Amino acid sequence: MDHQGKVVWITGASSGIGEALAYALAGQGAQLVLSARRLDELERVRLACRNPEAHLSLPLDLADADSFPARVAAVNERFGRVDLLINNAGISQRSLARDTLLAVDKQLMEVNYLGTIALTKAVLPGMLARQAGHVVAVTSLVGKFGTPMRSSYAASKHALHGFFDSLRAELWRDGIRISLVCPGFIRTNLTYHALTGDGSPQNKMDFAQQQGMDPAECAQRILAGLARGRDELYVAQTREKLAVYLKRFLPGVFARVVRKARVT
Amino acid sequence: MAVDAFAGKTVWLTGASSGIGEALAYALAAQGARLVLSARRTAELERVRLACASPEQHLVLTLDVTDEAALPDAVARAEAWSGGLDCLILNAGVAQRGEARDTALAVDRALLAVNYYAPVALSKLVLPGMLARGHGRLVVISSVMGKVGMPRRSGYAAAKHALHGYFDSLRAELWPSAIGVTLVCPGFIQTPLPMAALQPDGKAQGRMDAWQRQGYPVARCARDILRGLARGRDEFCVGGKETLAVWLARFFPGLYRRMVTKVEVS
Numbered sequence: 001m002d003h004q005g006k007v008v009w010i011t012g013a014s015s016g017i018g019e020a021l022a023y024a025l026a027g028q029g030a031q032l033v034l035s036a037r038r039l040d041e042l043e044r045v046r047l048a049c050r051n052p053e054a055h056l057s058l059p060l061d062l063a064d065a066d067s068f069p070a071r072v073a074a075v076n077e078r079f080g081r082v083d084l085l086i087n088n089a090g091i092s093q094r095s096l097a098r099d100t101l102l103a104v105d106k107q108l109m110e111v112n113y114l115g116t117i118a119l120t121k122a123v124l125p126g127m128l129a130r131q132a133g134h135v136v137a138v139t140s141l142v143g144k145f146g147t148p149m150r151s152s153y154a155a156s157k158h159a160l161h162g163f164f165d166s167l168r169a170e171l172w173r174d175g176i177r178i179s180l181v182c183p184g185f186i187r188t189n190l191t192y193h194a195l196t197g198d199g200s201p202q203n204k205m206d207f208a209q210q211q212g213m214d215p216a217e218c219a220q221r222i223l224a225g226l227a228r229g230r231d232e233l234y235v236a237q238t239r240e241k242l243a244v245y246l247k248r249f250l251p252g253v254f255a256r257v258v259r260k261a262r263v264t
Numbered sequence: 265m266a267v268d269a270f271a272g273k274t275v276w277l278t279g280a281s282s283g284i285g286e287a288l289a290y291a292l293a294a295q296g297a298r299l300v301l302s303a304r305r306t307a308e309l310e311r312v313r314l315a316c317a318s319p320e321q322h323l324v325l326t327l328d329v330t331d332e333a334a335l336p337d338a339v340a341r342a343e344a345w346s347g348g349l350d351c352l353i354l355n356a357g358v359a360q361r362g363e364a365r366d367t368a369l370a371v372d373r374a375l376l377a378v379n380y381y382a383p384v385a386l387s388k389l390v391l392p393g394m395l396a397r398g399h400g401r402l403v404v405i406s407s408v409m410g411k412v413g414m415p416r417r418s419g420y421a422a423a424k425h426a427l428h429g430y431f432d433s434l435r436a437e438l439w440p441s442a443i444g445v446t447l448v449c450p451g452f453i454q455t456p457l458p459m460a461a462l463q464p465d466g467k468a469q470g471r472m473d474a475w476q477r478q479g480y481p482v483a484r485c486a487r488d489i490l491r492g493l494a495r496g497r498d499e500f501c502v503g504g505k506e507t508l509a510v511w512l513a514r515f516f517p518g519l520y521r522r523m524v525t526k527v528e529v530s
Contacts, residue, residue, distance in 0.1 A: 097434045146432030154429035162425030165413025172525045259439040
């Protein structure tokens with residue numbers, strides 16, 4: 001299979017899209033590094049993967065960039081390299097900008113953007129030394145357009161596009177691929193943990209998320225898109241995908257539509 | 265379009281001591297606007313104020329936009345002096361020169377602080393007054409790199425992209441109020457921006473780039489910006505042919521991605 005023997009590091013692997021990617025990649029014969037904050041949840045996922053003994057659970061907090069060099073060293077000690085880094089971890093938001101504390105705006109940026117680029121920068125030297133590797137950032141359709149109640153989340157995801165589009169242009173001579181994956185509404189716990197204006201989690205699942213795509217289908221579509229060599233990939237239902245193209249080709253129409261859109 | 269769209273309007277301008285901010289100050293003052301000029305260097309702001317039409321009409325408000333503790337007091341002073349701001353132009357920013365692989369995370373964080381957190385923080389403090397008065401316009405000076413990526417600009421492009429995510433969302437949230445949000449994307453403009461551009465170690469570049477020296481004249485840039493604002497546009501580019509990159513990335517993203525790898529960037 002595509003990822004037979006490949007070392008794949010997945011962040012946010014304890015639930016949602018990350019968990020589904022773990023099962024799909026393990027099914028293809030990859031050796032996984034599973035990262036998230038909660039070791040017990042990582043172990044649950046690892047044991048549910050094909051060949052659990054081939055994989056490593058490696059707790060990681062994206063907000064703690066100082067810990068990344070030691071984590072990268074641990075991965076290198078066990079596997080000697082990272083073939084594919086999937087930056088999937090992130091937190092969402094459900095609040096109007098005017099009601100959101102600046103500390104919350106910063107927290108979303110620290111985790112979703114700075115945490116992601118810090119881990120990428122820590123993994124990059126190994127890939128540069130081998131002149132091979134692939135870095136994936138799982139952003140969001142909200143990385144391509146803004147919607148109400150997502151100002152800082154959209155900002156953090158847009159930031160990833162700015163960073164990784166620039167990085168791709170810097171790394172093309174080095175044989176390192178960069179892919180941006182933009183999921184729409186996927187049936188995960190993302191909205192459950194979404195931050196409200198004061199920083200507390202929303203603690204409920206949105207209607208839109210409940211109606212979303214199954215995470216296993218999302219994972220299959222992501223891997224299929226990456227296998228086709230896509231630089232940027234939208235994984236969403238048709239109506240949501242249309243929003244990306246509406247924003248791109250008819251931004252004025254999109255601006256009038258989005259302000260009335262149901263976003264929770 | 266009224267030539268004097270800003271006559272009698274009060275406009276707060278950050279980054280007003282040089283570059284696009286300085287040129288905007290002159291263009292706005294010429295239209296009869298009353299200005300609050302902010303930047304870190306008081307002497308430079310005074311120089312700009314005295315070079316404006318009707319210097320006595322304008323206020324110098326020295327401010328480091330990254331000093332969050334100082335922002336509420338600055339907003340209170342600007343509001344009290346103006347009797348209610350009509351427009352806030354978030355123009356202060358710092359550029360970058362260096363590849364991501366060499367760039368310290370502290371530099372990415374600094375680029376974010378000036379280019380993204382400061383506009384977010386300042387707009388949050390100014391919005392309640394605008395909402396209470398039922399009108400106002402937030403103008404965000406982004407960049408062509410808020411729409412496309414480019415080598416040696418990863419942290420800068422990220423911060424500018426972030427502005428688009430945030431302020432596009434905010435615009436949708438503010439509807440149906442009469443408060444407008446405009447994102448302006450300048451290309452290579454003849455300004456001292458590259459002088460202060462952060463290198464991988466966080467030090468300022470301290471010299472100009474060829475692209476910037478041969479760039480679009482800053483006074484024309486300011487004129488074009490005021491023209492776009494008078495038309496009430498949500499987003500527009502300003503500059504020379506480099507702004508075609510945005511058009512290219514929009515209609516032929518694959519072609520843009522191939523081309524940008526081969527661009528010789530300073």
